Amino acid sequence: MIGVVADDTTGANDIGIMFSKSGYKVKVLTFEENMEIVRDADVVIIDTDSRLDSPNTAYDKVFKATKILQKAGCTMFYNKTCSVFRGNIGVEFDAMLDELNEDFAIISLSFPQNGRTTTNGIHKVNGKRLEDSEFFHDPVHPMIESNLESILKKQTRRNVTSIYLETVRKGPEELKKAIEKAKNDYQYVIIDGQTQEDLTIIAQAAAGFRVLAGSSALGEELPKVLPKSAFPNLASTVSIKDSNGVLIISGSLTPQTKEQTKELIESGVFSIVVDSRKILDSNYQEELDKVYNEAKLRLRDGQDVLIMAENNPIIVKETKEIGKLKGFSELIISKKISGFLAAVSKRLTDSLDLKRIVAAGGDTSGTVCRHLEIKGNYIVKEIDTGVPSGLVIDKEMLIVLKSGSFGKKDFLVKAVSHLKELTTS
Template sequence: MNGTREGDAAWPDGLLLAYYGDDFTGSTDAMEAMTAAGVPTVLCLQKPTRELLARFPEVRCVGMAGSSRGRSGAWMDDELPEAFASLATLGAPILQYKVCSTFDSSPEVGSIGRAIDIGVKHMPGGWSPMVVGAPRLMRYQMFGNLFAAADGVGYRLDRHPTMSRHPVTPMSEADLRLHLARQTARRIELIDMIQLRGDDVDARVRALSAADTPVALIDVLDEETLAAAGRLVWKHRGEGIFTASSSGLQYALAAYWRACGPLPAKSSLPLAGPVQAIAAVSGSCSPVTAVQIAWARAHGFHTERLELRRALDPRDGDAEIERVVTAAAQTLTLGISAIVYSAEGPDDPAVTGFDAIASSAGLTRHDAARKIGRALAEVMRRLLDRVDLARVVVAGGDSSGEVASTLGIDALSVVAGLAPGAPLCRAWSAEPRRDGLQIVLKGGQLGEASFFGAVREGRVSGV
C-alpha cells in the first residue's frame, strides 16, 4: 500500500469538511462517522448560518440535511446551487454531496450526476473523487462495481434483494461508471484497488486531473483500501475539491487521520441508557424494517398501520391521522412503546398497489409518497404534543426529512451510538418542547431485527 509521509494528514485551521446530505438518514450517518472518530460535527436542518454555527464553536465538520435523493432534476437545478454555495462559503477544503451507500439514483430522480455537475462549479479542484464503499456498513466497491450485504450475504447491487427492486430507483447496474454515465456526460475515471495499492497512484491522480473536473471512483474493499482512499482525497484536496460520496468518505478520512494524524486510535461513542417507552413512525418499505416492526410487535410494542387510502383522501386524511395518534398515545401513556407504519416490506399490498392507491386519490406516485411522509410527520408532532417522550425514531429517509422539518428542529448532534449509520441524536430547537429531544433517523436497510428494542434500551446493535 502506498505509504504516508510525515505531515500528510496535518489539519488546517477551521473546518475540514462541509457536506450536503441527499436525505436525512444519510446525513446523520455521515455525522456519526465523524463524531465517533473524534471530529466534532453538527448537522444543520436549514442553511448553516454563522449565527447558528456560533452555538457550536468547536465543530470541524458541518452538514446540511437535504431531500434531493427523491427529487427531480429541475428541483436540483433550483435548490442545490444555493445550498452548495452556502456550504462553500464556510471555507472547508472538501465540499461533499453525501449520497446513499447503495447509490440510490436515476437520471430522473435523485440524479447524482446532476448534483456533481452543479457542485463542481463551487470548488476549484481539477478532479472530483468519489468514495462509496463503507465496510462498516457492509458496502464494498471492487473494480468499480458496488456490492452490499444483506442478512450476512453479499450481493452485487443489481442482484440485491432490496435495491434491485427499489420502488423508485431500482438498481439495474452495479458498475457505478455505467450507472453514473446515464446521469452525466462528465468524464468518469476509476482508481481500482490494484492502482490504489501501487506506488504510482499519486501520479494517476495528477494525470487525470484537468479543467473538465472528471469524477474519479476509488475502490474500497477493506480497512486498508479505506485508509488509502482517505489519504488520496486528503493529499490531493488542493485549494478545494467537490466530491459526491457516501459516508465512506467520512470513514476513509477518519481512517487515514487515525493512522497518521491527530485522531485517537479507536473510535467510539457513549451509550445512551434506557427509557421506559419510545414512539416511532416508519415510512420505510425495506424488508429490514419489516423484520424490525415484526420483532417489535412480538416483543410488546404496539404497532398501528396508517391506512394509505384514507390518509391520501382529503376527506378522511386528518381523521386517519387522528385515529393512529389516539391509538398510539393510549399505549404510550401506559409505558408501552408504539410504532405507526405505512408498510411492512416490499411485498406489502400498500407497496405493490401504491400506484393504484395514488391514482385513486388523483395524485402522482411522487406526490402521494410525499403526502404519506407529511402524514407520518404530523403523527409524530401530535404524539409529542400529547405524551411526554424523551426518545423517538423515524424509519425511512424521506419520512425522516418530513418529520424533522415538521418538528421545528434547527440542528442535530450525536449523543450516543446505536446501530452503525443510525446514531442517537440530540435535537437543537428554538421550541422548548423540542429542544433536547433524542431522535434516531434510521435508513431502511440499517439495524438488526431488535433495532427498536435497542433504541428503547439504549444499547448498541449490529447492522
C-alpha cells in the same frame, strides 16, 4: 472545518457518525437559504433532502448549501450520496464543483460494513450486483445497472474515470499518483474498495484533495489522517428527562425495516399499523384521530409505541391502485404516507412534550424532522453501523433517524433501549 452536503436526512446522520466515532464533533443542519453557521464543530453537514427532487431543484440546493459552507470557513468538502448511487448524483456533484470553482472530485461508494463493495467499477450490495439487489425495485430511482462509471456518465457533463482495486492495494503513494494522473484528463475519479483496509488507503491518498464524494464510509477513515478534534465528547454531557414512552415511526417498506419492526413488536412494544388506503381517501382525518388517540394513551402511561405504515403486500398494492385512480405517482403516494406519519408525530410531540423519537426510512425521517421544526442535531453516539442518536439543536430532544436499508434485525430494539439509557424519567 469540513463541510458536507448530504442528499437526505438519514444519510446526513450516517456520515456524521463516521466522523464522530473517530473523535470529531459533528452537527447536522437542515438546509435553509441564507442560513448562518456557528463554528462549534469539526464537521458541519447540511441536509438538502434533495434525493427525490427534480434535477434542477437538487442542483440549486446543493449549489447554495456549498456556498453557505464555504462562507462559514470550510476548507474541505464532501458530497454525501446514497451508497448505491440513487438520486440526482451527477447534478449534485456538478453543483458543488461549480460553486467551489473546482473541477475535480474523488468518489468512493464502498461501505464494506454495510455490504456495499466496488470491484472493477461494478458496485454490489451484499454480494449482489445492483440490478440483482432490492434496489432494482426502487420506485423512484430503480438501479438497473451496476457500473458506477456508466451511471455517473449519464448524469454529468464532466469526464468520468475509475481506479480499480489492483491500484488501491499498491498502497496510498501509488494510489495518489494514479489520482494525480487521472486529474489531468478527468473531473471525476471513482475508486474501488472491498474492505475497510481499502478505505484506509483511499483516505490516506485523498486527504490532500479539496472535494470528496460518495458514501459515508470514507468519513470513518479521514479523521485518522487529518488534524485531531479540539471539542469535548458530546455523549457524556446529555441529560434529558422524559416519563413518556419512546415513539417509533416507520414508513419504510424495505426488507431490513420489515425485519426490524417485526423484532420490535415481538419484544413487547405496542404497535399501531396505519391503513395506508385511508390516507388517500376521505377517511384521512378519521385515521389520524384514531392513531393519535390510541398512541397518546399508551405513551402517556410510559409505554413505547410503534406507529408504522402497512407493509402487507396486498394492502400496499391496493394503496397504489387507489393512488393511481387519483392520478398520484408512487412518489406522491409515498410522500403522503410520510406526511401522515409526520403529522401524527407532531401532534403527539406537542401534546405530550415527547423528547425521544425514532424514525425509520429516509423520506419519513426527513418529513418528521420538518414537521417537528427540527433544524438540526449534534451527533451523540453510534447505535448500529451508520446509524447514530442525535441531540436536537435548540430543543431538549433526542432522535434516531434510520435509513430504510440500514441496521441489523434488532436495531429498533437497540435504539429504544439506547434512548432510555440517555434519559431519566
